[in-house]
Amino acid sequence: MILQKYKKKLTTLLNVLKFIYGRYTTVAVARDILFVVGTASEVYSITIAGKFIDEVAKILLNWNQFDMSQFLETQAFFHLVTILVLWSIIQSCNQAKMHLYNVIYEKVWEDARYMMIAKVSKSNLQDVEQEKFQDLLTYAPAYSIDRIIQTYNSFSSIVSSVVRFVSAGIIIFETMSWSVLLLILFVLPEIVVVHIGRKKIRTYQDDEVGKLKYLNYLSNLTLTISNFLELRVNDTFAYAKRKYTQEYDEFLEGYLKKDANLYRNRAIISILGQSLKVGYVVYVLSFSIVKRFSLGTFKALYDYVDMAYGSMYSVLDSITYISSLLGYDEKFFDLMEYEGFGDHEHGIKKLGNNTPVVQLKNLSFSYPDDPSTLVLKHIDIEIKPGEKVAFFGGDGSGKSSMVKILSGLYQIKSGDYLLDGISVKDLDRGQLKKNIAVTFQDFINYNFSVRENVVISGERKNINKHLYNEVSRVSQITEFLKKEKIDESHILGKTFPGGKDLSPGYWQRLAISRMLYRNKKIFIMDESFTYIDSESKDILLQNIIKYIGENRTMIYITRSVEDLDLFDRIYFFENGKVVEVGNFKELMKKKKKFYKIANES
Known part of the structure; x- marks a missing residue:
C-alpha cells in the first residue's frame, strides 16, 4: 500500500516534469541554467566579501588618510568591483528567472x-x-x-x-x-x-x-x-x-x-x-x-x-x-x-458517404444514476435514408432520451443502435458526430456575433459563405437582422459592451441555423420551436424540410400534433415505449390514443 502510494507520487512528479519540460523545454532549461549561474555567483561573492573585509581592515589599520589613486590600486578595490559584477550577474539572473517563471x-x-x-x-x-x-x-x-x-x-x-x-x-x-x-x-x-x-x-x-x-x-x-x-x-x-x-x-x-x-x-x-x-x-x-x-x-x-x-x-x-x-x-x-465508455467501447469501422439507415433493435435504456428505472423499453425503429419522421409524446415519454441515445451520449447496454447495419459499438470514434446534427431543447445563447452563432458548429476554419447565407434564409435570420437593425457582425447578449440581447424566439432560430450549418446527413430537432409562434414555425419547418431534401434524414421530436402531417412516419411514445406507429392519416384512422389527443388539440 505504502509502495503504491509512493509509486503514484513518483508517477505524478514525472508527469509534472514532462508537462513543463516537454512543453516549454527552452524556457524551463534556460531558467535552470540561470538558477545555477546565479547561485554560483552568490556563493563566490561570499568568499570575495570576506577577502574585501580583510583588505579593508588592513587599510583601516595602516592608512592615516584616504588616497583615491592609491585605493584604486588596492586589492580592496578589486574585490569591491568583483562584488559589484557578481551582484549584477545575480540580479540579472533573478530578473530573467522571474520573467521566465511568468511565461511558464x-x-x-x-x-x-x-x-x-x-x-x-x-x-x-x-x-x-x-x-x-x-x-x-x-x-x-x-x-x-x-x-x-x-x-x-x-x-x-x-x-x-x-x-x-x-x-x-x-x-x-x-x-x-x-x-x-x-x-x-x-x-x-x-x-x-x-x-x-x-x-x-x-x-x-x-x-x-x-x-x-x-x-x-x-x-x-x-x-x-x-x-x-x-x-x-x-x-x-x-x-x-x-x-x-x-x-x-x-x-x-x-x-x-x-x-x-x-x-x-x-x-x-x-x-x-x-x-x-x-x-x-x-x-x-x-x-x-x-x-x-x-x-x-x-x-x-x-x-x-x-x-x-x-x-x-x-x-x-x-x-x-x-x-x-x-x-x-x-x-x-x-x-x-x-x-x-467511449474510450473502450468503440471499433474502427467507418460509415460511407451516403445517408445511413438508422436502426434501433430491442433497445432498452436506464440512466446510470438510476439503473432500475427503464426510460426506454424494447424500442424497435428503422429510419431509411431521406425519411422525415417524428417522435411524438408527452413529458416523461422517453422521446428526449431518444435524442441522447441517437447522439451517442450514453452507452447502449440492452439492445442495439445501428447505422447502415453497423453497431455504434463497432464504429470508429467521431463517426456519429460526423453524420448527425442536433438542435437541443436546452440550447445555448452564445454571446458572440450573429455570424459566429451560426458557424460556431461548423468543422471548417473558413466560413462557407454560400451555406451560411442559405441557412440564414431558411431559419429566418436574415429577416430578424433587418427587423432588429443589426448586421451579422453585431455581438449578441449582455456579457460584452454593446451586446444586444434577443428574444427567446430569435435565439432559437440561431440554434436551428447552427444545426443546419453543420450540413450533416441526419438532422435531429428536439422541441426546436418552443419559443417560436405557430405561424413562423409552420414556415420554418417547411423551409427546413425542403433544405434537408430527399436524400437526408430528419428526426423531429415534439409534444405538439401541429404539422405532423408533414412527416413520413410518426412514432408515438408513452412511458418509454412506442405505442403507435404510422403517418398522420394512418394514426387518425386507427382512432386510438393519438387520435384522441389530435382531436383535443
Whole structure:
C-alpha cells in the first residue's frame, strides 16, 4: 500500500516534469541554467566579501588618510568591483528567472485549461455526469493547476539549493570537517512539523470538494448576466448571498483553523532550529579564535553556515512541499487520464458517404444514476435514408432520451443502435458526430456575433459563405437582422459592451441555423420551436424540410400534433415505449390514443 502510494507520487512528479519540460523545454532549461549561474555567483561573492573585509581592515589599520589613486590600486578595490559584477550577474539572473517563471505560469494555465476543455469535448454525457468526473473537473482549476506550477518551481529551487548547500558545505568542511552535517539535523524538526500541517490541509480540501462545487455553482448562478432578471425581480439574490456566505464561512472556518495550527507550530519549532544553528555559530567562533582566523574569514564562514542551513532547509522543505503538492497535482492528471465508455467501447469501422439507415433493435435504456428505472423499453425503429419522421409524446415519454441515445451520449447496454447495419459499438470514434446534427431543447445563447452563432458548429476554419447565407434564409435570420437593425457582425447578449440581447424566439432560430450549418446527413430537432409562434414555425419547418431534401434524414421530436402531417412516419411514445406507429392519416384512422389527443388539440 505504502509502495503504491509512493509509486503514484513518483508517477505524478514525472508527469509534472514532462508537462513543463516537454512543453516549454527552452524556457524551463534556460531558467535552470540561470538558477545555477546565479547561485554560483552568490556563493563566490561570499568568499570575495570576506577577502574585501580583510583588505579593508588592513587599510583601516595602516592608512592615516584616504588616497583615491592609491585605493584604486588596492586589492580592496578589486574585490569591491568583483562584488559589484557578481551582484549584477545575480540580479540579472533573478530578473530573467522571474520573467521566465511568468511565461511558464501563463502558458501552463492556458494549456491546462485547453486540455480540460478538450477532455470534456471528447467525453460523453454519461461520463461528464459522473460524480467522480465532476469532482475532478471542479478540483483541477481550483487546486491542481496552480500547484503544478508550484511543484515545478519547488523542483527548480531544489537544484539551486543543492548547489548552494554543496558549495557552502565543501567550504565549511575544509575548515570544520564533518560537523557540517549537523546542520542537516538542525532543520529536520521544522520540516516534519510543516509536512504534517500541509498534509492535514490537503486532506481537508479533498474532503470538502463537494462544498467547493456548491460554491462555484452559487457564484456562477449569481454572476451570469442571463440569470439577472429572475434573480433581481424575485430577490433570489438575497438567498444566494446568504447561502454563499454561510457555506464559505463554514469552509473557511475549518481551513483557517488548520492553517493557523500550521504556522503556529512552525513558528514554535523554528525557534529550536535557529537556536541549534546559533550554537553551531558559537562553535565556529571558538574554532576561529583557536585557529586565529581573520575577521573576513570568520565572516565568510558565518555566511556559509547561514547559507548551508538555509539551503538544506530549502531542499528538505521543497521535497516535503512537493510531496504535499503532488496530492493536488494528481487530480489534474487523473482527469486527463479519465476513461469513459467511449474510450473502450468503440471499433474502427467507418460509415460511407451516403445517408445511413438508422436502426434501433430491442433497445432498452436506464440512466446510470438510476439503473432500475427503464426510460426506454424494447424500442424497435428503422429510419431509411431521406425519411422525415417524428417522435411524438408527452413529458416523461422517453422521446428526449431518444435524442441522447441517437447522439451517442450514453452507452447502449440492452439492445442495439445501428447505422447502415453497423453497431455504434463497432464504429470508429467521431463517426456519429460526423453524420448527425442536433438542435437541443436546452440550447445555448452564445454571446458572440450573429455570424459566429451560426458557424460556431461548423468543422471548417473558413466560413462557407454560400451555406451560411442559405441557412440564414431558411431559419429566418436574415429577416430578424433587418427587423432588429443589426448586421451579422453585431455581438449578441449582455456579457460584452454593446451586446444586444434577443428574444427567446430569435435565439432559437440561431440554434436551428447552427444545426443546419453543420450540413450533416441526419438532422435531429428536439422541441426546436418552443419559443417560436405557430405561424413562423409552420414556415420554418417547411423551409427546413425542403433544405434537408430527399436524400437526408430528419428526426423531429415534439409534444405538439401541429404539422405532423408533414412527416413520413410518426412514432408515438408513452412511458418509454412506442405505442403507435404510422403517418398522420394512418394514426387518425386507427382512432386510438393519438387520435384522441389530435382531436383535443
